[in-house]
Amino acid sequence: KNQVEQSPQSLIILEGKNCTLQCNYTVSPFSNLRWYKQDTGRGPVSLTIMTFSENTKSNGRYTATLDADTKQSSLHITASQLSDSASYICVVSALSNSNSGYALNFGKGTSLLVTP
């Protein structure tokens, strides 16, 4: 079972509306959680990185929240634009006792389509 679950799998919203994407994880011990935006045919772009002590982090119209107790994160998009149409990927890093120091766990992503 994947340790990072994203929902919904896909979402269609009207331009100008707000939306919230969810990321639930079972990864432990937690190190950090990242949200990426990936446009079709391009590499992902980092939106936010949050550590255990951070509850909220914003990047323009994107606001990520983290509840480390319930192991949930959300990405809220305000006043959506057509350019927000993309895949949004949640990545959770776990601390590791190995020499590597960490292990990465990926969600499958939420595909967002913003329509006029």
Place this chain on the structure above:
Amino acid sequence: KAGVTQTPRYLIKTRGQQVTLSCSPISGHRSVSWYQQTPGQGLQFLFEYFSETQRNKGNFPGRFSGRQFSNSRSEMNVSTLELGDSALYLCASSLGRFTDTQYFGPGTRLTVL
């Protein structure tokens, strides 16, 4: 500042062949990570290099290997290609290791026939 560049952008190979992909990180970045992305499996971590040393490795067979040069440029090699290796291979660079923001390149689209 120039972004992460990857070459080639597109590649077509046949089963059994080998392939080498190249990644040039942002100037000053010392960490380079490689990822495989497919529609079915999503994004998967291959390995991370920092200061010319492999620091972390994902769950991929030994056919996948890489290296990093003294100028931080990195190459990834896949030997004995299989159909399932068809994917978008992404490279990302960062100043330090996993706590830093990663900047991704556009990827290399590999098709194995």
